[in-house]
Amino acid sequence: MSTPKTRSKGRITLQHVAEQAGVSPITVSRALRGERAVAPDLVARVRAAADALGYVPDIAARSLASSHSSHVAVLIPLLSNTLFVDLVENIQRALRPAGFQTLIGITHYDPKEEEQLLREQLAHRPAGLVVTGFERSEATRRLIAASGLPCVHTMEVSDAPQVYCVGFSQQDAGQAMTRHLLSGGARRIAFAGAQLDSRVIQRANGYRHALQLAGCYRPELEFLRTEPSSIALGARMFEDIMALPSPPDAIFFCNDDLAQGALLAALRLGISVPGTVAVAGFNDLAGSDQMVPPLTSLRTPRGEIGTRAAAMLLQLMQGRSVAQSCIELPYELVARGSTAPG
Numbered sequence: 001m002s003t004p005k006t007r008s009k010g011r012i013t014l015q016h017v018a019e020q021a022g023v024s025p026i027t028v029s030r031a032l033r034g035e036r037a038v039a040p041d042l043v044a045r046v047r048a049a050a051d052a053l054g055y056v057p058d059i060a061a062r063s064l065a066s067s068h069s070s071h072v073a074v075l076i077p078l079l080s081n082t083l084f085v086d087l088v089e090n091i092q093r094a095l096r097p098a099g100f101q102t103l104i105g106i107t108h109y110d111p112k113e114e115e116q117l118l119r120e121q122l123a124h125r126p127a128g129l130v131v132t133g134f135e136r137s138e139a140t141r142r143l144i145a146a147s148g149l150p151c152v153h154t155m156e157v158s159d160a161p162q163v164y165c166v167g168f169s170q171q172d173a174g175q176a177m178t179r180h181l182l183s184g185g186a187r188r189i190a191f192a193g194a195q196l197d198s199r200v201i202q203r204a205n206g207y208r209h210a211l212q213l214a215g216c217y218r219p220e221l222e223f224l225r226t227e228p229s230s231i232a233l234g235a236r237m238f239e240d241i242m243a244l245p246s247p248p249d250a251i252f253f254c255n256d257d258l259a260q261g262a263l264l265a266a267l268r269l270g271i272s273v274p275g276t277v278a279v280a281g282f283n284d285l286a287g288s289d290q291m292v293p294p295l296t297s298l299r300t301p302r303g304e305i306g307t308r309a310a311a312m313l314l315q316l317m318q319g320r321s322v323a324q325s326c327i328e329l330p331y332e333l334v335a336r337g338s339t340a341p342g
Contacts, residue, residue, distance in 0.1 A: 012055045020049035071101045072313065073121035074130045077109045077197065081229075081257075083283050083302050084132070087154060090306030091130060098314055100127065109197055109228075111137040118143050128313045134158060134165075135198035150316030152309045155199060155302070157328045164316065166309040166327045168301060170199045173331050174206025177252055177280055177298050180333055182214055184340030186250035186278055190221040192237045192262075193254040194229040200254045203282060207252055221248055229254070234261025238279075242271060249277055250339070256281035256288050256297055263291045263338065278339040284332075293337030301329040 018025040023042060031038045031046040038046075049055075072095055076084040092102045103126060105117035115137055118129075122143065129144065129151040144151050153165040181189050191207045193200045204222065211217035223241060227233055234257060241251060253259035259281030266273045273279050273293060281288060284299035308327055315322050 012053045014055075016053055017046065017049050017055050020053055021046045069125050069127040070099055071103045071124065071126050072128045072130060072317075073103045073105065073118070073124075073126040075105045075107055075114060075117060075121075076132050077107050079104075079106055082285055083300070086302045087132075087306040090303045091310045094307050094310035095314070100314075100317075107132075109195060111135075111140065115140045115143070122147055122149075128152075128317045130154060130309055130313060133198055150313055152313045152316070154305050154309045156202075157326050159326060162325075164312055164322065164325050166305050166312060166329065168305075168329050168331050170202035171206040171209070173282070173298050173300070174203030174252075175210045176206070176331070176333055177203075177282065178207045178210035180296070180335065181250040181252060181278060181280060181339060182210065182216070184250070184274075184278060186248075186340070187214075187216050188218065188221065188246070188248040189216065189250045189252060190223060190241055190248040191252050191254070192223045192225075192234070192241065192258060194225045194227055194233055194237075194258060195255075196224055196226050203254055229257050231257050231261035231264070234258030235265035236261075238262035238265040239269070242269070242277065247277065250274075251277060251279050253279070253281050256283050256285035256295065259295055259297070259338075260285075260288065260291055263293070263295060267292060273338050274340050280339055284334055289336065291338070296336045296339040297334050299332040299334050301331060304329055 014025045014028050018028045021028065023046060027038060027042060028046050031043045032050065074088060074091060076088060078084055088104060095102060103121055103124065105121055107114040107117060118140055126149065129149050131151060131153055133156045134153055151164065153163065154167055156165065156167045157169060158165055178189060189211060191204055193204055208217055223237055225233065225237065234253060237258065238261065241247060251262065253262060259279055262279050263273060271277065279295065281295050281297040284297040288295040288297050312322055
């Protein structure tokens with residue numbers, strides 16, 4: 001009979017476990033899958049042999065043999081932003097009890113990189129796809145369509161037919177934050193955006209619409225940067241905006257890290273917030289409630305988006321119809337000390 005030591009130089013296979021347990025490979029396979037036809041004493045013997053040898057089942061080979069995959073491809077822009085960490089954690093938490101693992105791809109907001117990642121992930125034959133938003137190359141759209149796999153879009157909503165999505169209206173959320181600043185008495189309201197992905201542009205559209213309705217829109221108060229959003233960039237943008245001959249009385253930053261940088265810059269420069277200028281962010285990231293003053297932000301439902309998107313994908317992968325192809329979740333405006341009370 002084989003021993004763990006004799007197998008230490010190569011990969012342990014099903015055959016090795018069968019030899020160790022003194023049974024056939026098919027019995028090992030059935031025992032490890034938990035089939036009831038295998039006697040309890042044989043199951044115990046097989047599991048003991050597998051544990052002793054350190055055997056790990058070849059899920060990829062099993063998937064190929066059965067035409068059923070046990071993983072889901074998830075494409076997100078970044079993992080350095082807790083927004084997407086919360087999303088992925090909830091997707092994984094919902095999928096694991098159903099026997100699915102997540103294969104995560106980081107696109108870095110690059111359409112070419114997203115296309116390449118998708119090609120690589122499709123080669124692993126995933127059971128389904130989760131993607132972020134709707135902005136992508138035509139080649140990637142064709143890949144998703146040609147795969148025939150169920151696909152759920154997150155963070156945005158669409159009423160297009162045959163499109164499955166879970167998110168919220170980025171434009172409405174941008175409009176809500178701008179209305180909050182208007183309600184506090186601000187009239188010269190700047191918008192500071194970075195990265196400029198489709199969701200930032202939608203927030204900017206909401207900002208414009210709210211100001212146009214109020215008769216306060218000034219295009220010169222839009223500050224759009226293509227660099228990745230960061231605390232350091234937020235500080236620089238705040239300094240530039242407040243150095244204008246006629247600075248604004250409020251600034252709406254497209255993401256909390258920018259707004260956090262702005263508050264730190266205001267402390268350094270001795271600029272009163274919200275006395276001289278009100279500051280608001282978006283996404284209500286960790287630490288925003290601990291800033292000085294605490295940052296007003298719009299809390300997005302990214303955790304629930306992950307949970308609901310995973311539940312929708314599970315239904316689609318199981319061949320079941322879903323009651324709603326588009327689930328629009330509510331957001332929450334969290335007013336804190338960085339803006340005048342509305």
